[in-house]
Amino acid sequence: MTTASIGVAVVGAGMAGRAHINGYRAASTVFDTDLPEIRLVAVADAHEPFAVDAANRYGYERAETGWEAIAAAPDIDAVSVVVANHLHRPIVEALLAAGKHVLCEKPLAPTVADVEAMVEFAEKSDRVAAVGFTFRRSPAINAIREQITDGSLGKVMHFNGHYWCDYGHNKDAPMSWRYKGGLGSGALSDIGSHLVDLGEFLCSPVKSVRGSVLSTLIPDRPVPLGTAVGHAAGVGETREPVENEDVATFTATFKNGTVGTFSVSRIAYGLPNSLGFEVFCEGGAAAFDLARAAEFTIADDSPPGPINGYRQVLVGPAHPYVTRGLPMDFPSVGHGQNDLFVFQARAFLDQIAGLDRLPPVPTLTDGLHNMRVLEAIVAAANSDGKAVKVQ
Numbered sequence: 158m159t160t161a162s163i164g165v166a167v168v169g170a171g172m173a174g175r176a177h178i179n180g181y182r183a184a185s186t187v188f189d190t191d192l193p194e195i196r197l198v199a200v201a202d203a204h205e206p207f208a209v210d211a212a213n214r215y216g217y218e219r220a221e222t223g224w225e226a227i228a229a230a231p232d233i234d235a236v237s238v239v240v241a242n243h244l245h246r247p248i249v250e251a252l253l254a255a256g257k258h259v260l261c262e263k264p265l266a267p268t269v270a271d272v273e274a275m276v277e278f279a280e281k282s283d284r285v286a287a288v289g290f291t292f293r294r295s296p297a298i299n300a301i302r303e304q305i306t307d308g309s310l311g312k313v314m315h316f317n318g319h320y321w322c323d324y325g326h327n328k329d330a331p332m333s334w335r336y337k338g339g340l341g342s343g344a345l346s347d348i349g350s351h352l353v354d355l356g357e358f359l360c361s362p363v364k365s366v367r368g369s370v371l372s373t374l375i376p377d378r379p380v381p382l383g384t385a386v387g388h389a390a391g392v393g394e395t396r397e398p399v400e401n402e403d404v405a406t407f408t409a410t411f412k413n414g415t416v417g418t419f420s421v422s423r424i425a426y427g428l429p430n431s432l433g434f435e436v437f438c439e440g441g442a443a444a445f446d447l448a449r450a451a452e453f454t455i456a457d458d459s460p461p462g463p464i465n466g467y468r469q470v471l472v473g474p475a476h477p478y479v480t481r482g483l484p485m486d487f488p489s490v491g492h493g494q495n496d497l498f499v500f501q502a503r504a505f506l507d508q509i510a511g512l513d514r515l516p517p518v519p520t521l522t523d524g525l526h527n528m529r530v531l532e533a534i535v536a537a538a539n540s541d542g543k544a545v546k547v548q
């Protein structure tokens with residue numbers, strides 16, 4: 158790394174790759190100004206149109222078709238690896254060998270032996286080598302964790318978590334790398350890895366597990382036509398066997414004695430991305446639901462009996478990550494409202510470009526009408542309950 162700047166690149170411009178690509182761009186706008194400049198250098202994808210498209214959209218300097226070019230580039234210091242799990246190891250090792258800092262997606266590789274080798278490799282390097290357990294960055298989950306670690310909720314006794322998705326519910330959803338590999342490489346590693354990490358993030362390391370049930374309910378899937386992105390692709394007539402589990406359930410005991418109950422599925426009808434958990438502690442409890450990502454609920458004995466119960470807490474600058482983590486880091490603006498500015502900018506720019514894809518932006522006349530309504534409301538305050546006509 159040059160001291161003046163950090164050059165970033167992303168390997169893989171599929172579903173999650175684009176989130177990393179966007180993440181660096183957004184982070185460079187909230188990154189503290191006393192730190193090095195972030196340069197958005199390159200996006201690499203084996204499918205060239207994805208690389209070119211993502212580099213153009215997100216303002217990266219260039220597109221590549223292989224990670225080798227990223228490893229060889231002297232102007233790149235830090236790289237996200239966001240490709241299929243079985244490709245992580247060779248890419249991560251080569252990038253570290255080339256002196257890059259690496260952020261690799263979860264799960265790090267298909268087998269423990271592979272990951273052990275990756276860890277050994279990373280230990281010989283002085284670069285940052287990291288795994289992307291994204292949900293650890295949730296302000297709400299961190300706020301719950303703070304209530305546990307500072308003792309407010311008391312000792313954790315029971316963690317109950319689910320990660321239910323429906324991307325595999327349709328038996329004709331296309332075959333992809335996600336359905337290949339042995340038992341454990343399916344829903345368990347794809348989404349269960351997040352849930353296990355969250356359980357440990359909140360409780361302590363898992364000491365033992367028991368009662369695991371890993372089942373494949375849809376035995377084969379159609380081969381995709383062309384390149385699949387995430388879970389989407391056209392399919393043909395030919396089908397291939399599914400090699401790993403659709404559903405995984407298990408219980409765990411954490412080192413601190415907490416009991417864990419876990420349920421993971423990729424065939425959960427009607428739930429595209431449902432992650433949630435409860436933590437029951439000696440002095441209270443808390444819960445999180447990804448469908449309401451900018452809030453959490455918490456219960457303890459602080460309010461007196463008649464009004465005791467779960468309270469909804471909206472995340473804001475009092476919680477981790479929000480301050481200087483969002484363009485508008487205001488209480489309860491949180492995730493969600495900031496995104497509306499992107500949607501708005503897109504509609505505005507579409508309209509300028511003459512594209513008729515989104516509802517047009519409201520006009521100044523709409524703004525004038527809004528003002529007139531406000532004016533009438535003020536006038537109504539002084540009209541003794543009489544109707545005031547909006548001009």
Ligand SMILES: NC(=O)c1ccc[n+]([C@@H]2O[C@H](COP(=O)([O-])OP(=O)(O)OC[C@H]3O[C@@H](n4cnc5c(N)ncnc54)[C@H](O)[C@@H]3O)[C@@H](O)[C@H]2O)c1
Binds near residue numbers: 223262
């Ligand atoms: N943290 C999260 O929330 C999250 C969410 C989704 C996926 N993931 C992880 O991200 C990784 C990728 O998942 P995805 O859903 O984006 O997959 P994807 O199939 O949508 O995208 C993978 C991309 O890698 C490209 N590719 C394949 N071989 C390549 C190579 N040699 N060099 C460069 N590009 C190559 C493919 O063309 C494809 O565009 C996985 O490890 C997955 O577990 C994490």
